[in-house]
Amino acid sequence: MRTFITFVTLLLKTWFRSKTSLFFGLALPITLLLVFGTIFGGPSPPSYSLYVRNLDLDGSGGPAPLSKAFIDALNSSVFEVKLLPPDAPPQQSTGFTAVRILTIPQGFTGSLLNASIRTRIDITADTILRFVEMAGENISSEVRANISRGIEGMEDFKQSLVVGNTTLILEGSPDDRILQAIEGILNVIASKFELGLLNASAVLQVKTQFHQIRQLRAVDYYMPGYIAAFIMTNGLLGVSQQFSEYRRRGVIKLLASTPVSKSFWIASIVAVQTIASLVLTSVMILAGWLVFRIAVYPDVFSLAVILLGTLAFTGFGVLIGGVLKEAEAVAALGNTLSFPMMFLSGAFWPLELMPGYLQAAARYMPLYYFHVALRETLVSGSPATAIIPALVVAITAVVATISAVAATKWKDF
Amino acid sequence: MRSEAIIVSDLVKKYGELTAVDHISFNVFEGDVFSLLGPNGAGKTTTVEILECLRTPTSGDAWIKGLSVRDPKDVRKIKKIIGVLPQEFYAVDNLTVLENVVLAAAAKNSDNVRGVLERLGLWEFRGRRFSTLSGGLKRRVGLAMALVGEPEIVFLDEPTTGLDPEARRETWHLIRELRRSGVTVVLTTHYMEEAERLSDHVAIIVNGRIAAEGEVKNLISRYGGRTTLVFDDIDEEARQHLVDRGFNVEALSGGRSVVRVEGEHEVFEVISYLRSLGYEGYPLIRRGGLEDVFLSVIGSKLSEGGDLI
Structure with a gap:
């Protein structure tokens, strides 16, 4: 046990003294969380930019x-209105914000x-006719005739009112x-505006109530x-390169010539990676809470998922x-496996x-499966939905660990 | 009578079609410094790695203090009594000297770290990161990692390769200290001078086979040939006189002449004879050494890089 604690302590020191480990293990994930969280997932509501070209001038x-x-009325809604002069040229999209113009x-x-x-005339006439009915x-028939003539007079006045173009054009x-969602919002605003002109108010209303189901941002x-x-890159890249480097320097040979077994050595590496993973998780949770008020549920289930994921990827790293004998081949394979997974597994953005x-x-x-299981336990607080992905991670961990122990050479290098 | 620390018997190691170690046998006595001397690729490292239980022999066996390197039960016991400095060893860069030695000590379940560091003059450097040390100090840290745990037998695989002359002499001093403390040392090297200065026994190994093996002085007297006297200023006539008296004389470029003699008495005989002829100069005297043994046995020399030339 004393040997194990010494190994873990010394390997942890190398981890924390390595600039590469600190960069990939702590600095980069926190930076990405802060940058992308601020850009795409901050606490303020999304704003809808809308250019308005007003041709209705006095x-x-x-x-x-x-x-x-x-x-x-548009300005007091969700829209961020930017006025366009009537003769302004069409606006160019930056690629990130869509250009929408309401004329x-x-x-x-x-x-x-x-x-x-x-x-109003239609409503008044219709109301009078309903009362008469x-x-x-x-x-009396005389009063009915007077009313009928009055309505005809109103109808004549109505016909004298000329209604031009009231169609708002939305370009996008x-x-x-x-x-389409923006068109819907504009229709609702226009309808309310019309009702306001008629001095009326809508009968049908939608009221928002917040339910207890947590909506992820x-x-x-x-x-x-x-x-x-x-945690994956720490395992696939960090551990594999550390292992390769120690072999190149003869450290593995020196250790293999002592009574220490390879399983013991691998267990020490797994322990170090587990501690590093827990440090990463704690720092991310703290940064997420401080900056974005992310509330997470670090419990025994999320801890178990972190341990399984660490075991799986550390196993693959070992x-x-x-x-692989060549350091370059180790780095190449580590990168080939980790970067596509990083970007294509849905870890960085939803699969949808x-x-x-x-x-x-x-x-x-x-x-x-690792990030899904971790999200379900850590953020959603739903261990039940994490069972299947966690099982897949567990099976991966078992396979990776057994393969690592079997394939690691402690003799006949 | 001294007992054998290591017995190697008919050891063979093959990698596919390549035979790296070809029926090698030798004994290493307790307290001796035993050197495996040979060019690169001769099979030195493979041989010692079999003895370190890091490689499995194809056939044959070796016993370390009576324990077989082929027997898994014995291997664990062997690993408790040996210390290993692998070839081109570099400890962990971002650990300190002390931490690196603690790592090796933990692996050997030992706690004599301070003693080893003091013995090797590393105690004052204990807080320095390995990456900041000079080449000589780095090699000393490797030695400390091999020596921690008080091993009875130490394997040093090319311990001075790549070191500057001063660091090399420092390492030689440490190996002599080891020998004085009674530790058996198995050394692999391609440096003639190193093997000659440090070893009690030497095995010259080429192409996986032992070409010559024995005590250094015996090897030199058997194969090392003659002492050579190099003269800068004797002429053709003097050379002829020496030849007439039965000496082996060779004319070199630049007017130099080489006289090869059997022993010390002939050195004086040659010099006094030339004095009698009126030649006053003193020759450069070179005694036979392992280099001559190597040349005699193998027919080639070894370059500084360890290749046959």
Whole structure:
């Protein structure tokens, strides 16, 4: 036991003194969490940018009253309105923010006022007719005739009101996935604006109630993904290269010439990697909580998943470092395995964003099951849904560890 | 009578078609420094790695203090009594001198770290990272890692390769100290001078076979040939006089002449004879050594890099 503790202590020292280990094991994952969390997953609501080109101008060139009121209504909604001069050229997309332009037609104010008065006339006439019908025989035929003439007069006045173009044009790219949602939001704002002109209010309403099911934010998704991905790189790249380096320097030969067994040596490496993984997880949780208020559930289940993932990827690292003789080949294979997994397993972004064939490919990667199991336990607090991915990680860990012990040469190098 | 620390019997190691060690047998006595001398690729490292239980022999056997390297039960016992400095060994860069030796001590379940560091003059450097040490100190750390645990037999595989002359002499001093303390040392080297200065016994190994083996002085007297006297200033006439008296004389370029004699008495005979002829100069005297043994047995010399030339 004393030997084991000494080995683990010394190997931990080498880990914490290695700039590469500290960079890949702590600095890079925290940086990625802070950067991508801030860009894509911060606590503020998403903003919808919308350019508005107002062609409805008064005699002095300023916005006519109703178009101005409509723009104010847009501004007080989810939209981040940017006004475009009537003759401004089309805006270019930066590739990250979609360009959407809403054009308010010329004569919008007059047409909308006339249309609103026409609607009021229709409602008034319809209301009077309903009262007359309800009154039935209680209204004399003479009064009925007067009412009928009055309604005809209102109808004549209505016909005299000219309604021009009231259609708002929304321009956007077919690649803009939320353009339809934006059209829907604009329709709701326009309807409320019309009701406001009629001095009416909507009867049908939607009220938001927050339920107890936790909705993950992007940053909640990133954190367990980064933890899993960097536990993987620590194993596949860090351990394999350390093992290869120790062999090249003769350290493995020196140890193999002592009574220490290879299983003992591998167990020491696994213990060190486990401690490094727990340090990484703790620091990520702390950074996530401090900056993004990510609430996680570090419990025995998430701890078990971390241990299994560490065991699996440390096993693969020892296997690579133990089997391949050339340091360059070790680095090449480690990179070849870890980088595609990092980017294609869904650790960094949801699988749903990727094409179907890549989603299918991800399910053959151990890292996929590791980050899913970790997310379910650590962030969602749902160990039941983590059972199957955790089982896959456990099987991988057993296979990797057995292969590592079997393939590591402690003799006949 | 001294007993054998190591007995090697008809050892063979093959890698596919290549025979790296070809029916080698030798004994190493307790307290001796035994050198395996040979060019690169001769099979020296393979041989000692079999003795270190790091390689499995294809056939034959070796016994370390009576324990067989082929018997798994014995191997664990062997590993407790040996110390190994592998070829081109470099300890862990980002551990200190002390931590590296503690690593080796932990592997051997030993705690005489301070004693070893003091013995090798490393105690004052104990807090320095391995990566910051000079080449000589680095090799000393390797020796300390091999010596921690107080091994009875130490295997040093090319311990001075790549070191500057001063660091090499330091290492030689440490090996002599080891010998004085009664530790059996098995050394592999391609440096003639190293083998000659440090060893009690030498085995010259070429192409996996032992070409010559024995005590250094016996090997030199048997194969080392004659003492050579190199003169800068004797002329053709003097050379002829020496030839007439039965000496082996050879003219070299640049006017130099070499006279090969059998022993010390002939050295004086040659010099006094030349004095009688009026030649006053003193020759450069070179006694026969392992280099001559090597040349005599193998027919080639060894370069500084360890290749046959």
